[in-house]
Amino acid sequence: MNTIPLIDLSLQHKQLRNEITSTVQEVIDRGDFILGQDVAKFEEEFAEYCGVKYAIGVDNGLSALELSLRAFGIGPGHEVILPAHTFTATAAAVTFVGATPVFVDVNLETYTIDVHKIEEAITPRTKAILPVHLYGLPADMNVVLGIAEKYNLVVVEDACQAHGAMYKGHRIGGIGNATGFSFYPTKNLGACGDAGIVTTNDANAAEKIRALRNCGQRVKNIHEEHPFNHRLDNLQAAILRIKLKYLDQWIASRRKLAEIYNTLFADTNLERPVELPGYQHVYHLYVIRTQNRDAMQAALKERGIGTAIHYPTPVHLQPYYLKDGKPQYSCPVSEKLVGEILSLPMYPELTEEQVSVVASEIKSLEAKAQYMNFQ
Numbered sequence: 463m464n465t466i467p468l469i470d471l472s473l474q475h476k477q478l479r480n481e482i483t484s485t486v487q488e489v490i491d492r493g494d495f496i497l498g499q500d501v502a503k504f505e506e507e508f509a510e511y512c513g514v515k516y517a518i519g520v521d522n523g524l525s526a527l528e529l530s531l532r533a534f535g536i537g538p539g540h541e542v543i544l545p546a547h548t549f550t551a552t553a554a555a556v557t558f559v560g561a562t563p564v565f566v567d568v569n570l571e572t573y574t575i576d577v578h579k580i581e582e583a584i585t586p587r588t589k590a591i592l593p594v595h596l597y598g599l600p601a602d603m604n605v606v607l608g609i610a611e612k613y614n615l616v617v618v619e620d621a622c623q624a625h626g627a628m629y630k631g632h633r634i635g636g637i638g639n640a641t642g643f644s645f646y647p648t649k650n651l652g653a654c655g656d657a658g659i660v661t662t663n664d665a666n667a668a669e670k671i672r673a674l675r676n677c678g679q680r681v682k683n684i685h686e687e688h689p690f691n692h693r694l695d696n697l698q699a700a701i702l703r704i705k706l707k708y709l710d711q712w713i714a715s716r717r718k719l720a721e722i723y724n725t726l727f728a729d730t731n732l733e734r735p736v737e738l739p740g741y742q743h744v745y746h747l748y749v750i751r752t753q754n755r756d757a758m759q760a761a762l763k764e765r766g767i768g769t770a771i772h773y774p775t776p777v778h779l780q781p782y783y784l785k786d787g788k789p790q791y792s793c794p795v796s797e798k799l800v801g802e803i804l805s806l807p808m809y810p811e812l813t814e815e816q817v818s819v820v821a822s823e824i825k826s827l828e829a830k831a832q833y834m835n836f837q
């Protein structure tokens with residue numbers, strides 16, 4: 463059977479094999495392992511790519527968010543507003559700094575934070591909003607920034623799934639006070655291990671994050687800030703420098719494949735991803751919604767087609783965030799959509815033919831389910 467996986471990283475690495483192998487060997491020969499020249503160069507190159515003044519490489523996406531919050535003094539006694547439907551690391555960053563995550567529901571079409579529900583969640587303890595550009599589609603940042611300005615709040619963006627995405631002419635990375643990216647291997651720009659970066663236009667925040675990631679040092683042997691180790695590995699930075707050159711080409715490929723899925727699904731009842739005017743979706747994930755999700759996922763698996771659910775439980779319902787076993791928030795849209803979402807195969811090397819195979823299997827399964835519902 464010809465299988466079609468959800469993602470296949472080996473194709474990308476086969477294509478870049480010689481470039482990566484020789485670069486890794488050079489780093490090893492130089493012994494340039496910790497905060498070496500590739501970290502500095504990658505920071506410059508990624509900042510330039512995002513159109514932002516500063517980029518600070520860190521060890522993963524969660525650290526990028528955590529250090530961004532710390533850089534703006536967010537900690538115990540503070541509340542941070544974030545969407546309920548996201549990867550749990552978004553909330554973990556808030557918990558990590560000692561602040562309280564306040565969960566707000568998402569919009570049923572975009573899956574990003576419902577900006578109309580932010581103001582009612584604000585209290586005197588609210589210090590920040592943490593929107594997530596989920597699946598690669600930016601949140602409605604103009605509204606978020608407007609609310610932040612009105613209530614004097616910090617905006618830290620979770621762009622762990624949105625490298626290269628655009629919002630009203632701006633590349634994601636320089637819109638809010640700070641933005642966290644992950645280079646987890648499966649992300650649109652992925653390392654060969656863990657890695658992350660913070661981008662910001664704020665010189666003080668950049669300087670503070672640089673100290674925080676490296677044992678609290680601004681100057682060697684003077685430990686002024688909390689002494690964490692959140693450094694970006696130089697080998698990973700060297701690999702990311704190679705891959706960054708291909709990011710736009712990979713995004714173009716994802717967008718083209720998404721368009722093909724969209725066209726093939728146009729005559730069905732399946733809910734497809736939306737891309738609002740002025741937004742550029744980078745399709746980290748291509749997610750559909752159907753009432754018939756579980757049966758469809760099982761049937762696709764039998765046919766060798768890989769899918770996944772990102773994510774099966776909204777974060778406010780995760781055991782860690784319950785209080786005495788009970789939810790502290792009600793987010794009906796998030797609670798509903800987790801039973802309907804399905805992520806389909808999506809990676810730059812996926813072929814148009816494979817997309818057609820996946821789409822036609824899904825269409826015939828959906829047609830059968832609709833027919834059964836009528837009986």
Ligand SMILES: *Cc1c(COP(=O)(O)O)cnc(C)c1O
Pocket residue numbers: 522523524525548549551552594620622623644645646656657658
């Ligand atoms: C991947 C991801 C993170 C965390 O990134 P790590 O590098 O795994 O720590 C945070 N938020 C979202 C939305 C993510 O997809």
